[in-house]
Amino acid sequence: MEYHVKQRKQQQQSLIPLVFMMPSPGKGHLIPMIEFSKKLTKNYDIGVTIIIPSNNPPTEAETTMLRHINHIFLRPVPLSGLPSTTKIELLISHTIHQSLPSIRQTLHSITSSSRHRVTAFVVDLFGTEAFDIASEFNIPSYIFFTSTSMFLSFFFHLPQWKATQCESNGSTELVQIPGCVPIHIKDLADGLKDDEILNVIIQHAKRFKLAQGIIENSFLDLEPGTIKELQKVKPGRPPVYPVGPLVNMVNDQTKMHGNNNDNACLRWLNEQPRGSVLFVCFGSGGTLSSAQIDELALGLEMSEQRFLWVIKNPNDKDSSGSFFNVNNILNDPLNFLPKGFVERTKRKGLVVPNWAPQAQVLAHESIGGFLTHCGWNSILESVVNGVPLIAWPLYAEQKMNAVLITRDMKVGLRPEIGEDGLVEREEIGSVVKRLMEGEEGKKLRYRMKELKEAAIEVVGENGSSTKQIEELALKWKKV
Known part of the structure; x- marks a missing residue:
């Protein structure tokens, strides 16, 4: 036995x-x-x-x-x-x-x-x-x-x-x-x-x-x-x-100049100066209201900075509106932008509907900042690529994450919310400019570089x- x-x-x-x-x-x-x-x-x-x-x-x-x-x-x-x-x-x-x-x-x-x-x-x-x-x-x-x-x-x-x-x-x-x-x-x-x-x-x-x-x-x-x-x-x-x-690590070739010629946003990034572009993306679940899309668009325009914005259809009731619901591809999200915005910003900005290859984008040498909903995966992807942040939390524990990256890790800025519940265009323009051009942005970039090196080591x-x-x-x- x-x-x-x-x-x-x-x-x-x-x-x-x-x-x-x-x-x-x-x-x-x-x-x-x-x-x-x-x-x-x-x-x-x-x-x-x-x-x-x-x-x-x-x-x-x-x-x-x-x-x-x-x-x-x-x-x-x-x-x-x-x-x-x-x-x-x-x-x-x-x-x-x-x-x-x-x-x-x-x-x-x-x-x-x-x-x-x-x-x-x-x-x-x-x-x-x-x-x-x-x-x-x-x-x-x-x-x-x-x-x-x-x-x-x-x-x-x-x-x-x-x-x-x-x-x-x-x-x-x-x-x-x-x-x-x-x-x-x-x-x-x-x-x-x-x-x-x-x-x-x-x-x-x-x-x-x-x-x-x-x-x-x-x-x-x-x-x-x-x-x-x-x-x-x-x-x-x-x-x-x-x-x-634990993130999708992109190879050095893509970090240098984005080697996927089939993707329009990576081709566009190849033409931009090093560290000059703000990536704007709210993750797979995050959605903005119609009014907030207007304010964000006009704020980006006011900042006079280069940007790559992944836009989804608005949801006026639920900031996690696309988490369980497939975004309505029958409606073109670009239709919800302020009139003339795309034409006015075409030399400095690119707006893409619904999705972009985020790991490749954040690894691209042209990216100098990331306006994010503060999902933990997005934060970690920023860390491994040394990209400083603008914290724009939407739902779940993302406000806690925003506190972590701005007050503890000290790698991000957080815009103020106005009395009407919106982040207003003037505030957006100011925060974007501070990150991409100001002394604050330089300090955040240096701190993020330290964390990037630590991430590689661990x-x-x-x-x-x-x-x-x-x-x-x-x-x-x-x-």
Whole structure:
């Protein structure tokens, strides 16, 4: 009997280790997980399968991103039964919850027939309900945290913060997150101000202690105080592995002059002076109102700076309006620009509808600044390319990210919002000019250059992030 048990164990250990990964819906959750997967499969002989919950059939962009990674798209979850006003955090949690039967079926199918042995199940911050399924199959669970270490630190203190808010009747204006600069309550993640969303997030946060570890897409030089605090050994807190920056690294040839002649915006960038162009993009989910598009256009014009602007159709009700909804390509976004704007700015600016290859754009030598919605992936892509920022947060935890990059990392400027809720054209023109021409911009550029060098070092052969990934890989190979 002992011989057969030992033999079976040896057979299992001879199988290739396989890690399951499951992002929440949204490119911002999927992209860093893909980059992490590439490192595991390339350097450590570990198989990876990404299982993807969603609300729609896969897009061409998603299938292209995943073409070199084993992946499974789960059955789409319809959102038709939910109110149109349902917030993004609840839509994501609903999608994961309704996908649990498909997740269980997928794990059962692969674990019962695979030539691999499944050694870890990695979910992102909204996927903790799947821990129970992983436990059924005796698979260790991990969290892949796709946001900042600041937000992760806050997650660990959410129940305590909520209790403090109740005791003070919400009068506490400054929030002190361990290891971070103080944050005004108005800059906390939007969902934390909604009781229903807050309760859902707290339920996820409480499950974090069930994880075997938390994989964090950041690195020590970027958030030193916070990461040092997170790595202190405390009861009920899993070990934290800072493995960032996990971004799509563009080769040196593209950095020099953008070698994709099939893309109009890269060809245009090739003709611009070095460091002269402001890239304006609000991510895959971010949308502006009609009035704000007008102000942004006229502000860019007033700045007299070169710009490349990725514009989408406006949404006057929801700043995350294109996160779950495919942008209406029947309407040309350029039709929503002020009359004559494109003609007046054609010598200094280029407006492209809906999409641009952001990684290649930020790596281009002509780019000198980035006006961003403050999504964490966009910030990290700016860091690895040394591009200073204008922080224009729209939804989710992006206001917290804006505080991080302007007051802690000190690599960005943040425009003031007017009394009417808009960032007005004069403010936009002033901030853009300060970043691209002023002394402030020079200081931010120098600081970003330091972080870029640190980012290159941590992902190098002996870098701290590489060592953290290696530690995880060795642990998973031993399971």
